[in-house]
Amino acid sequence: MHPHSTPGSSPSETASSESTSEVFRFDDTGALLETHLPFPRRQGKVRDVYDLGDTLLIVSTDRISAFDYILPSGIPGKGELLTSMSRFWFDAIDSGQIGGRLKEAGIPLAHHLLSAEVPAVVAESVDPGPLVGRIMVTQKAEVVPFECVVRGYLEGSGWRAYQDSGEICGVKLPAGLRQCERLESPIFTPATKAEEGHDENVPIDVMIDQLGAETAEQLRRMSLTIYEDAAEIAARRGVLIADTKFEFGWHDGRLILIDEVLTPDSSRFWAADEYTPGQSQRSFDKQFVREWLQASDWDRNSPPPPLPQEIVQKTTERYREGAQRLRGEW
Template identity: 55%
Template sequence: MAPVLQTEIPGLAVRRGKVRDVFDLGEQLLLVASDRISAFDWVMPNGIPDKGRILTQLSAFWFDLLQVPHHLLSLDVDSISLPATVDRGPLRGRSMICRKANIVPIECVVRGYLEGSGWKEYRQNQAVCGVELPAGLQQCDRLPEAIFTPATKEESGHDINITFSQMVDLIGQETADQLKLLSLGVYERAAKHALTRGVIIADTKLEWGWHDGKLILCDEVLTPDSSRFWPADRYQSGRAQPSYDKQFVREWLEQSGWDKNSPPPVLPDDVAQQTRAKYLEALERLTGKSL
């Protein structure tokens, strides 16, 4: 089946992110996960077959398992009123009908292991987002305890890591304290479940919003797009880990000669299929179910 790169619903306002098409239903939102894939802040010209369906199924699994207030109401796109001309086929299996929330402008990142921008920052000053860490840690080491390392939400380019005190300045002490506690709780519960399935969750990025005076978990949650998933049986600190994400895309792009400043090249079919297989393996391992 060809990747779904964009969805259309005539008459409905839409906001398109790197992966999701978000339609305004009035009282609710319709979040449609496309098969688009991004790397190095560019959206690739071709997508990964079934990626959006995998992300949606995995998010729904976590929303159910975590038992925290969240925005997901239903996955049944046939239950909502849409113009008669709309083909619901491309929407099925990749759509979430969600509560509207006032999104907090902070990326709530929790790290249990030292990799990515955290590893880079640690090597510079032995701390991540102002959280001081023990000396002598290696790449991908497990941290003594999970740490909360917020970042700003940027419309384009990379999110910017900030300290907790900077987060307090932006959104206030009480909200910052709540988000830290909620995010660490989500990570700990998810990481514990994942380990029983042979998967390490190295870190994850969460989004929260206000709804009826309460903070609820929004967007996608604990997918290969928003988290680092590593096979536990292949984990070895001191090096980069094999992972269930877009590593094949990044590696191919690094070797392709692309300058990262001009529109990216089309991904070869084998790279797209290998990436699909990794996303699918993450879904099957974590949920015990196939697509």
């Protein structure tokens, strides 16, 4: 018998007996900030990850982070949008739109997603309603301790590094490039995974030293291929993918793609019809949040303030626009 069930109770009765307010915490806008399911949990900045034994349950909440802090305000619907976008790209892998060249080269591309349906063992324990549309059931994997970053345009930490040295992670770039300029070819610039604070960009030699040349080369090749194929798909829908980061893990002796994939939380998306190199671009992510915090009197060393409703609304609309453009609904 499930530890939360009672003799003679049906699954629906068991679920309804579990107090939703104890399992799910929402803010005043209806954003889901926390989940407390009766399974072992690991909590990240945005996702709550539960161990279901043979699989993992990844719940995308509506939490939002900035400058390495989780904010007290959520972005309503953000978790569902992130999940739908990851599923969009996983479906493209399954259909062969992404990774076809890898398969031809004898390197089939696999990912960790098994299902987006709420598992019975979870639905029997809690009200599944708040989880619908925001969960992924995935395979377990031994995580590769590097972020696999691919850059197709010059922005963010890459732009800062280029200004300082003319290169990014040991990759020498032509002189005279402008902010947000498209690179002649996408470049692979790995980063170490930090438990706290920022990841650190490193040359691929660091990855080779730790993982071996064969594994590092496979990660580089897989990352560049996924990015290039995804960028073609996005471009047909009027979206530019400036850069992105992938995570991989070992499962049954092979590397598979894990975590979220090509979402506004792991990538920069720009509208192709607005793209103007030489300046920062309007992006489909938490740009409004970062700009508001930078303009506020917050010192970045204390708990961050709640977001004004206007900023929450604008950020929600920005995330939604990016997802709709990718789905061809814009």
